[in-house]
Amino acid sequence: MLNNFKTLKFIILTSCISLFLYSCGSQKEHETSEVKTVVDSTKITMSNIPDESIFNLQSKWITQHDDSISLIKFANKITVAAMVFTHCQSACPRIVADIQRIENALTSQEKEQVRFLLISMDPERDTPPVFREFSKEHGLNEHWTLISSTMDATVEIANVLGVKVKKLSDGGFDHSNTIYILNKKGVVAYQQNGLEVSPDETLKQIRLLQ
Amino acid sequence: MKCFIILILVLWHQDGTAQHSRNNNKIVPIKGGYYVPLYSLDSQKVYIHDFSMDVYPVTNNDYLEFVKKYPEWRKSRTKSLFADSNYLQHWNNDTTFNKNIKNSPVVNVSWFAAKKYCECEGKRLPSTAEWELAARASKTKIDASKDTLFNQWILNWVSKPNPKVLPNVGSTFRNYFGVYDLHGLVWEWTYDYNSALTTGESRGNSGLDNTLFCGGGSFASKDLNNYASFMRFATRSSLKAKYCVTNVGFRCVK
Structure with missing residues (x-):
């Protein structure tokens, strides 16, 4: 007492x-x-994350399920993340397919330790209902989270990850296609650059983090 | 209850200090207008609304006030996610530096730090377009981007090595809008410094980091003679948000 x-x-x-x-x-x-x-001191929280963790970003995000979250929510699991926009005509479906390739190559035991995260670079249009539609279209399961925030938070996370984003006048975006592997503490452990590259190295890196 | 009283005292105290620690940077209005980005795959005019800009770049002294007020931005405490190890490397420690750089522009600050500074001043970092719009004014012309002498003056600065001790702010020239030091002192962060994506596009592969400026010949530029602008875009695009560089400072806009 x-x-x-x-x-x-x-x-x-x-x-x-x-x-x-x-x-x-x-x-x-x-x-x-x-x-x-x-x-509870065993779990990874804001107090025991490393300085280089992306969980240090204070921004609030909204998910496909209308939940408001902080990035620390992705602690304690390995996260496979990419920045996308759902109106993207070609590259984004491919980057999603590339992540699904990674997902499919994991054993069911490994899958328990891994989460998949799509971060919107188009917060104006990527709303929870749009995310839900996109998830259905691409067959994304419960291990996937789609999030968007304010433009400022979006620019900030793009800068943290080193994603170059440029808005085009037709409403699309020019951007780098990179898949990020975050360790359980939110530190970028590996980056897979470009589309349709072999996921072998990425899988190896994910397994190293388990 | 005790806590509540302390809280009130604290808030009251903060209010008081805020009045005194506000930096001395005056802002002046900048007339908006059309600006054509130097190069882009998507080249077209952008309209920039009227805004206000700091007359001077932020000085070491201004920045000191900031880190005093926001200790999480002192160099011993700043997280490596937000600033590399060169952050404020020219300062002796968290809150001291040689007196002779008091009024020199602060450098060795990351994009995150610059952005936070401006936010805490109730301002923001300028967009590249805003910065370029203000910076195309010479002493007498609102747009001197085609003025050979003006461009030559900038190029002369670019080609000189950095001085060991940066001169005080206000030591270059006052432009048409009343803004000093947009050229001739330090490079400056902009909010979207990295938005000039020049290799590939959404459909291409993205070996961006290493190839960004090697294929210069293929830039879709509107004005190939404007070498100084190329230098600025090259410098900006070579930066990452956590980089702290000895010749990159910043100023804020509203």
């Missing part, structure tokens, strides 16, 4: 300090997550 009280006191104090320290940006969430680790 006393212990609980101490924890509570600590939480309150930390919240106050966090408010004090951060006024620009949304660092608050970071502090709150840190408090949670007092309770």
Whole structure:
């Protein structure tokens, strides 16, 4: 009981300090997550991720299921990610097919450790219903998450990943086609560049992370 | 309850400091207009709305105020995701640097840091188009991009090595809009610095990192004589958002 009280006191104090320290940006969430680790220190959370983890991005994202999430949600599993836009005529379906090739090559046991993530570079058009339609069309299962955010968060994540994106006047995008393998802590462990390259090396890298 | 009182005190205190630590950078209005990107697969005019721009690049002193207020951007604390190991490498430590660079433009800052600085000032980084629009003004002309003397002046700067100690902001010239140092001092970050994608396109393969500037001959440029613009686009496109470079600074717009 006393212990609980101490924890509570600590939480309150930390919240106050966090408010004090951060006024620009949304660092608050970071502090709150840190408090949670007092309770459970085995899981990967905001407090024990490396500096180079993409989970350090504070942005909020919306999924195909209308859920609002932070990137830390992808902690504790290996993530195969790519930036796409669903109105894409040719390259994106191919990049999705390339990821599916990776997915199909994994054993069912391996699949349990891996998640697939499509990050929209077209937040204006890629809404949850559009994502759901796209998932159906491409037969994406429950291991896949499609997310979009604000334009600013999109530009930020593209910069973190080193994706070059350029909006074209016809509403499309020029972009690099790269598949990213994130380790359980959100650090880019491997990049598969280009379309229709053999997934062998990527699979090897995924297995190294298991 | 105690917490609530502390909170109020803290907020009140922050409000107070915010007043004093605001940097001295004045902003001036920039008249919008049409701008044709130097090269693009999709070359066409973009219309830029009126905006306001910092008169000077952000100085070391301005930046010091920022890291004092936002300790997560001190060099010992900044995450490697957001800035490489050269971040503020010309500073002695988290909050000190040689006095003689106080009013020099801050360099060795990443895109993430520059972007955050502007946000915390209630501003933003300029788009490349906005920056170029403001920077095509000479002392007397709103658009001097075809002015040989003007372009030659810029090229002369580009061809000189970087001085050991960067001069103070305001040491170059005041352009038509009242903005200083767009040329002649440091390169500057823009919000979409990396949007000039020149190899392949959506359907192509993407060996982007290594081939970006080797195939220069194939650029669909609107004006091949404008070598200085090429230099700027080349410099920008060679950057990554976490790079901190000794001759890249920034300024903000609104």
